Amino acid sequence: DTGVSQNPRHKITKRGQNVTFRCDPISEHNRLYWYRQTLGQGPEFLTYFQNEAQLEKSRLLSDRFSAERPKGSFSTLEIQRTEQGDSAMYLCASSPSHSLDIQYFGAGTRLSVL
Amino acid sequence: TQLLEQSPQFLSIQEGENLTVYCNSSSVFSSLQWYRQEPGEGPVLLVTVVTGGEVKKLKRLTFQFGDARKDSSLHITAAQPGDTGLYLCGTDKLIFGTGTRLQVFP
Numbered sequence: 313d314t315g316v317s318q319n320p321r322h323k324i325t326k327r328g329q330n331v332t333f334r335c336d337p338i339s340e341h342n343r344l345y346w347y348r349q350t351l352g353q354g355p356e357f358l359t360y361f362q363n364e365a366q367l368e369k370s371r372l373l374s375d376r377f378s379a380e381r382p383k384g385s386f387s388t389l390e391i392q393r394t395e396q397g398d399s400a401m402y403l404c405a406s407s408p409s410h411s412l413d414i415q416y417f418g419a420g421t422r423l424s425v426l
Numbered sequence: 427t428q429l430l431e432q433s434p435q436f437l438s439i440q441e442g443e444n445l446t447v448y449c450n451s452s453s454v455f456s457s458l459q460w461y462r463q464e465p466g467e468g469p470v471l472l473v474t475v476v477t478g479g480e481v482k483k484l485k486r487l488t489f490q491f492g493d494a495r496k497d498s499s500l501h502i503t504a505a506q507p508g509d510t511g512l513y514l515c516g517t518d519k520l521i522f523g524t525g526t527r528l529q530v531f532p
Binding site for chain 2: 316345347352354355357360403405412413414416418419420
């Protein structure tokens, strides 16, 4: 297994457009997390899934953001009507059920909204 | 609101020097993790500590969890340029600190 995979690595879009990111976690990891990281800051929690169930969402996750994990494997994060303030690195992580504190991160998707 | 404060924010040192970075909170955590992140990449887990007073060593890196499980430190002995990166602490509550950016010059 090659670890957590995120696509695309970079996305440039115009303000008002919709974007979708994909995360493929490590096989058999039950939990999947999404974070946002801006320059000079640590990752900020957005949401997480236990299998296909979305168990927690941060207040940072406005109604323009939606995340899915339909079959309990890969996940998508969609941002509608992007704003310049959405520009950030979007990180995905996964963890196995026997070690929930240990998260394995992907390389992230860097979003630039022009 | 649970916060993790890391200090210093930036650290620039010469190869061979020792350094300590800190992660502090007013909250108690079940566990605390330290990660290292390089530019353009995701954080990579270095260690997790769970017991108050616990000390873990990873080669030249020594991690300590405070007795009250509210704080932690990371000490690097004889820093090398390869240690350069952003050091993040994170907790079981899915909270991360703002990080310490370390630059080690040869």
